[in-house]
Every structure is written in structure tokens, then in C-alpha cells.
Amino acid sequence: MSVQSVGDEPMTTHDLDLRSLHASMVRSRVLDDFSGELARRGMVSLAPAATGREGHHFAAMSALRPSDWLFGDLRSSASMIERGVSVRHWLAQRMGAASSAHGGHASSAEVTAKEANVVSVSSLMGTQLVHAVGVAMGMKARNDDSVVLAWYGPAAAATGDAHNAMNFAGVYSLPVIFYYCSSGDPAADALRLGGESYADRAEGYGIASATVDGSDVSGIAVEVAQAAARARSGGGATIIDGRTGGDPLAALEARLTAQGLDVAALRRSVATPLSQELRDAATALQAEGPPQVATLFEHVFEALDARLIEQRDSLLRHLKRFSDGTVD
Amino acid sequence: MPRMNIIQAVNAALDHALSEDEDVFVFGEDVGKFGGVFRATDGLQDKHGEGRVFDTPLSESGIVGTAIGMAIYGLKPVPEIQFSDFIYPAFDQIVSEMAKFRYRSGGQYPCGVTIRTPFGGGIRGGHYHSQSPEAYFAHTAGLKVVVPSDPYTAYGLLLASIDDPDPVIFLEPKRVYRASRADFEPNGFRLPLGKAAVDREGTDVTVITYGAMLHEARKACDLLAENNISAELIDLRSLVPLDEETILTSVEKTGRVVIVHEAARTCGFGGELAAIISEKALLHLEAPILRVTGYDTPFPYTLENQYLPDAFKIFEAAETTVDF
Incomplete structure (x- = not known):
């Protein structure tokens, strides 16, 4: 199985490693399940699952370079683990733990991993698409041949910022891939989008498009590789209309089974150690306790201004006085 | 030493930043080829190229x-929003x-984005070309809000804002874009953010303002001086x-305060200033803190001079605090 790049890129063969892709999808399911469990226990807030979207996430990433920037939405947090961030680092952010990268400032789905070029996720819909354009603008200005990929769904697709982003990407011919992931429920999508084909919108913006089936990981990898090659060679943006229907993990497992592999064993080999790792990490993170109160005031600006110092000190004095829960 | 108005000072500061730092980019509606509706970016695209200074869609x-x-x-982007009324x-x-x-x-x-945008009334612009939105942004944690009042402060504060690693809303007083002039050498100097200036020293009443209202307040201070009231102007x-230090030091000296801004009164920045002074200098006060502001109406077209604070309104408020 191979994917060929096009455009000015040297022709390269990208081997789509189906076993690796399977491991990524299984990992994502385990992370989703664990998030759900923590949510039921009140340890994690809003953290929608990636279930059904795994092909869009991991087959797309397999066609990108580590230097390419990723803008996710609430469902795509496992992308940082795919790029080598540790499970504990991911879970710390999910739980808002003291040792997390954002120090508890962001809610459960708003993950960040600068070292993996995974940009801080917003809970708002569609705003990130314009930021993706801005990063692509920077890449173009700096002759950086990286590209930007942004995942989003029907809710974000309905926003004004989705239009703004695509309009700017078309006007400036920017190296960005807008990866739309349908919800898997055509009736629900129809309430948000007028047309049946999201890809058709690309023509109006003067940018390229492709339609992919979320269960066809090879097709996704081919289209993302082509979009990335187009972007790197100055050919501008692409909308990928990602149809979500069947179960991408089941579809991939059918292929692996046909190759004679024992998918149940493969699944266990990923899920069992990962589940244990998550449980251990959660215990360790809980033991950390909450972040120090003073960190509430950090990272508002590069440095605390006089007003923030005054408010911080006032809160600390107050908490000290009432630390035993009584008014004396 | 060149004589400059605010437009020229902004242009000189942007030119300096673009020349000094290749990470600086200037863009917005009509800022490139046309040079901006107020000409603040005039000539910058020719000098620095379409990659550094460019036009955008109206969005x-x-x-x-x-x-x-x-x-x-x-990078260090310096976008322009053509009028602050369009920022919403x-x-x-x-x-x-x-x-x-x-x-x-x-x-x-x-x-580290610096958003430049002209604000304020007095140019017969009607409500969509005259408003003063500073309170919305001052209320938002994580934003700095900077307001020059003349060419010298426009130059030094704009360069400091572009240097700043955090987002800055840079509100340019368009009413005095051309009327305010100053002689100074545009040699790349910076004025620190968070440092007020005592524009005029006095002992009876402190007048606190920013932006275009500084010029009305100066006239008011002249009127007050003619009537034997010594006003300190910040x-x-x-x-x-x-x-806060400059404000409180002055209030402790004069014991009377008049706050002036164009924006509507309710929840305007003057309310915040009055609260801070009350919290930290109450026992120094000889009279209630008064505000001279725009009214709680949409910005009017024909009657804008009645809507806006002016020297006489400021004079009357200062006189009231002294006579209290």
C-alpha cells in the first residue's frame, strides 16, 4: 500500500502502516473510554469523543510531517499522543492537573502541545480556522514549507469564521488544509449546512477540494498527501470533505483480518498496557493535588502587572485567614 | 527636528518597526496600495513590499x-481596524x-498582536465612525489598552506596543490626528506602557483623561487658571x-477629581478610576469624584458637540468639586 505525492515535491512513497494506524485508533478509543469514565466520576469536564472520526485524524496525520501544524477541535486531543506526547502529559491536561502544560487554566478538551505543533484548542466553534490561516500566512511569509491542517465539524462549518478562513485562504493562496469531518448523522448535518456536498464550497473560494470516506484510511492518506503537496508547492489551500459513516476501526480490522492478522490480539496489545498506564497516571495526578492558588494569576500576561499582584496577594491573605473554615 | 502630526507619527513608527524587525507585518482594509483611509500607512507598501504591508478582505x-x-x-502582526466602530x-x-x-x-x-484602530468622535462621523470602545477591552483580562494623545505619545507608545509580547488594543484619537502636532526626532524611542504623564501640575483639582480629550482638558485647565483654580492634568x-501611583499621588495632593472620557458614562473607564480612588484615597478626598463623559445614548450625528465633553463641561465639573 503506497501513497504518491504530487506537485513540486519529489515523488516519494509513503507507506501507510496499517498496523500502526490500527494501534492509533485503538489508543484513541481507550482514551475516549477513559475520559468518559473520569467524566462520570466528575474528574473531567466536557471532552467529546473521537469515536467514528479516527480515520480522519490518524490517516490524515500519517500523510503529514511532524513539523506541520495541527489545529484541532474538542474531539482531536489524541493527536498530541500520536506525535509522541506522553499519556500522562495528555491526561494531566484533561484533568486540569497542577503539572499539566496549562497548569489547570484550560478545560478538559482545550489541550496544547507546542512541542508537537498541536495548537491550544478552543471550546469555541470555528475560531481556530482563521488562526490556521494566520499560521499558514506566517509559513508563506517565512518560506517555511510546512503546512497547517485544521479539523472541524458541522457546527464550526456553520460559523462566520469558517467563511472568513476560507476566503482569506483563497485570496492569499495559503498552505492550509481545512479538514471537515461530518457528524455521521446526515439529518443533523443538514440542519447546519445547506448543500449536500461540503466540498462544493471550495469552488466559490477558489481553493481545491476532495471528498473522503472516513472508513477508507488509504483514501484519506492519499488525499491529505496530495493536499499537503499542493500546499507545500505554493498551490494553496484544500477543503477535505470528510464523510463519517461506518466504523473506521471495524473497517480497518476487516482489512487486517483479511491479511491473516489476529486483530483481537493486536487490540489487546495496545489497550491493556494503555489502560494500566492511564489508571496509574490518574492516581499520580490526583495525588498531586490542585495547582498552587497563586498560579491563577500566571500567564495572563508575560509578567504580572501591579493590579494582578495586588489581587493575588489579597486572595492569598484571605485564604490564609479562613483556612480552617471558620470566622474568628 | 521634524514637526509631525499623529498620522505622520504613526506612519513613522510603523516604518521604523518594519525596518527594524522583519517579524513585523502591517495589514488591514485599504492599508496597502491606498495607504489607509487616514493615510497612516501611506507609502509603507512601496517601501517594504506587498509581503509586509498588505490589503485584506473586509472582514x-x-x-x-x-x-x-x-x-x-x-511574528509581530500589526493589523489595522479601519474605525474602532468596525471592531465588533x-x-x-x-x-x-x-x-x-x-x-x-x-x-x-x-x-503579541497590536491592533491599531482610530476611535472617538468630533469628526461628523455619526455613530458608526465615532464611538469609544475602550471599556470593553479594559474589562477583558489578557488585553492591554493603550491610548496616545498626541504625535509624541503615538510614536513612542506604538513602538512599545509592538515590542510587547502580549496583545495590545492601540486606540488612536482620530479627532486630533492632524490637529495635534509636535516636534521630535523619530529615532525609535519607546514610551513605557503603564506610565501616565502629569501634563500640567496643579494643587486644587486633578483632571484625569486620555486620548483626544486631553486637548479639551488643557483648554479647561486654562479656563480654571483664569479663575484662580489650579488644576493638575493627568x-x-x-x-x-x-x-495608579501617578493618579493616587495627585489625588492625595489635590483632594478633588474630575474624570473625562468620550465614551458613554455607564460602566465607562471613569467608573473604574473612581472606584480605585475611593478604595485607595478616600480620606484624601474633599469632594465627590465627578465624571464628564459622553451620555448613555448612541453616538449622535448632528448634536455630537453637545454629546462630547468639552472645555466648558470640564471647567464646570472642576469648579463644582472646588465649591463642594
Whole structure:
């Protein structure tokens, strides 16, 4: 199985490693399940699952370079683990733990991993698409041949910022891939989008498009590789209309089974150690306790201004006085 | 030493920043080829190229969102919003994204955008070309709000804002864009954010203002002096960070305060100033703190001079505090 790049890129063969892709999808399911469990226990807030979207996430990433920037939405947090961030680092952010990268400032789905070029996720819909354009603008200005990929769904697709982003990407011919992931429920999508084909919108913006089936990981990898090659060679943006229907993990497992592999064993080999790792990490993170109160005031600006110092000190004095829960 | 108006000072500061730092980019509606509706970017595209100074589609949310992306990539974008009245389509990007990127990423993604935008009335612009939105932004954690009042402060504060690693809303007093002139050498000097200026020293009453109202307040101080009232005049220069020390030192000296701004009164920045003074200098006060502001109406077209604070309104308020 191979994917060929096009455009000015040297022709390269990208081997789509189906076993690796399977491991990524299984990992994502385990992370989703664990998030759900923590949510039921009140340890994690809003953290929608990636279930059904795994092909869009991991087959797309397999066609990108580590230097390419990723803008996710609430469902795509496992992308940082795919790029080598540790499970504990991911879970710390999910739980808002003291040792997390954002120090508890962001809610459960708003993950960040600068070292993996995974940009801080917003809970708002569609705003990130314009930021993706801005990063692509920077890449173009700096002759950086990286590209930007942004995942989003029907809710974000309905926003004004989705239009703004695509309009700017078309006007400036920017190296960005807008990866739309349908919800898997055509009736629900129809309430948000007028047309049946999201890809058709690309023509109006003067940018390229492709339609992919979320269960066809090879097709996704081919289209993302082509979009990335187009972007790197100055050919501008692409909308990928990602149809979500069947179960991408089941579809991939059918292929692996046909190759004679024992998918149940493969699944266990990923899920069992990962589940244990998550449980251990959660215990360790809980033991950390909450972040120090003073960190509430950090990272508002590069440095605390006089007003923030005054408010911080006032809160600390107050908490000290009432630390035993009584008014004396 | 050249004589400059505010437009020329802004242009000179942008020219200096573009020359000094290749990470600086200037863009917005009509800023490139046309040089800006007020000519603030005149000639910059010819000098620095279409890659550094460029026109955008008419989409404020697109402009600011793009600037955010450029900033987190590591550049220093300086977008222009043509009139501050047009900034509201970008409000979500400014308040929910630009102001929060550093915080929600634990410092991994600082967002050093400087949004330049002309604000204020007195140009027969009607309500969509005259408003003063500073309180919305001062209320938002994570934003700095900087307001020059003349060419010298426009130059030094704009360069300091572009240097700043955090987002800055840079409000230019368009009413005095050309009327305010000053002689200075545009040699790249910076004025610190968060440092107010005592524009005039006095002993009876402190007048606190910013932007175009500084010029009305100066006239008011002249009128007060003619009537044997000695007014101290403070030009805040930046609302966030705020120079409380300069304010409180003056209030402790005079015991009377008049706050002047064009924006509507209710929840205007003057309310915040009055609260701070009450909290920290109550026992020094000889009279209630008075505000001279725009009214709680939409900005009017024909009657804008009645809506806006002027020297006589400021004079009357100062006189009231002295006679209290």
C-alpha cells in the first residue's frame, strides 16, 4: 500500500502502516473510554469523543510531517499522543492537573502541545480556522514549507469564521488544509449546512477540494498527501470533505483480518498496557493535588502587572485567614 | 527636528518597526496600495513590499484571527481596524481567543498582536465612525489598552506596543490626528506602557483623561487658571496597565477629581478610576469624584458637540468639586 505525492515535491512513497494506524485508533478509543469514565466520576469536564472520526485524524496525520501544524477541535486531543506526547502529559491536561502544560487554566478538551505543533484548542466553534490561516500566512511569509491542517465539524462549518478562513485562504493562496469531518448523522448535518456536498464550497473560494470516506484510511492518506503537496508547492489551500459513516476501526480490522492478522490480539496489545498506564497516571495526578492558588494569576500576561499582584496577594491573605473554615 | 502630526507619527513608527524587525507585518482594509483611509500607512507598501504591508478582505474577524495565527507562529502582526466602530465583528476573536491564548496554553502560545484602530468622535462621523470602545477591552483580562494623545505619545507608545509580547488594543484619537502636532526626532524611542504623564501640575483639582480629550482638558485647565483654580492634568496614556501611583499621588495632593472620557458614562473607564480612588484615597478626598463623559445614548450625528465633553463641561465639573 503506497501513497504518491504530487506537485513540486519529489515523488516519494509513503507507506501507510496499517498496523500502526490500527494501534492509533485503538489508543484513541481507550482514551475516549477513559475520559468518559473520569467524566462520570466528575474528574473531567466536557471532552467529546473521537469515536467514528479516527480515520480522519490518524490517516490524515500519517500523510503529514511532524513539523506541520495541527489545529484541532474538542474531539482531536489524541493527536498530541500520536506525535509522541506522553499519556500522562495528555491526561494531566484533561484533568486540569497542577503539572499539566496549562497548569489547570484550560478545560478538559482545550489541550496544547507546542512541542508537537498541536495548537491550544478552543471550546469555541470555528475560531481556530482563521488562526490556521494566520499560521499558514506566517509559513508563506517565512518560506517555511510546512503546512497547517485544521479539523472541524458541522457546527464550526456553520460559523462566520469558517467563511472568513476560507476566503482569506483563497485570496492569499495559503498552505492550509481545512479538514471537515461530518457528524455521521446526515439529518443533523443538514440542519447546519445547506448543500449536500461540503466540498462544493471550495469552488466559490477558489481553493481545491476532495471528498473522503472516513472508513477508507488509504483514501484519506492519499488525499491529505496530495493536499499537503499542493500546499507545500505554493498551490494553496484544500477543503477535505470528510464523510463519517461506518466504523473506521471495524473497517480497518476487516482489512487486517483479511491479511491473516489476529486483530483481537493486536487490540489487546495496545489497550491493556494503555489502560494500566492511564489508571496509574490518574492516581499520580490526583495525588498531586490542585495547582498552587497563586498560579491563577500566571500567564495572563508575560509578567504580572501591579493590579494582578495586588489581587493575588489579597486572595492569598484571605485564604490564609479562613483556612480552617471558620470566622474568628 | 521634524514637526509631525499623529498620522505622520504613526506612519513613522510603523516604518521604523518594519525596518527594524522583519517579524513585523502591517495589514488591514485599504492599508496597502491606498495607504489607509487616514493615510497612516501611506507609502509603507512601496517601501517594504506587498509581503509586509498588505490589503485584506473586509472582514474584521478574518483580520484579527489571521493576526492571532501569525502571532502564535512567532511574528509581530500589526493589523489595522479601519474605525474602532468596525471592531465588533472581531470581538469574539479579540476577547475569546487573542486575550486567552497565553493563559489557556500555560504560556506556550503568547499572542503579541497590536491592533491599531482610530476611535472617538468630533469628526461628523455619526455613530458608526465615532464611538469609544475602550471599556470593553479594559474589562477583558489578557488585553492591554493603550491610548496616545498626541504625535509624541503615538510614536513612542506604538513602538512599545509592538515590542510587547502580549496583545495590545492601540486606540488612536482620530479627532486630533492632524490637529495635534509636535516636534521630535523619530529615532525609535519607546514610551513605557503603564506610565501616565502629569501634563500640567496643579494643587486644587486633578483632571484625569486620555486620548483626544486631553486637548479639551488643557483648554479647561486654562479656563480654571483664569479663575484662580489650579488644576493638575493627568494623561493616562495606557488604561491597562494603569499607572495608579501617578493618579493616587495627585489625588492625595489635590483632594478633588474630575474624570473625562468620550465614551458613554455607564460602566465607562471613569467608573473604574473612581472606584480605585475611593478604595485607595478616600480620606484624601474633599469632594465627590465627578465624571464628564459622553451620555448613555448612541453616538449622535448632528448634536455630537453637545454629546462630547468639552472645555466648558470640564471647567464646570472642576469648579463644582472646588465649591463642594
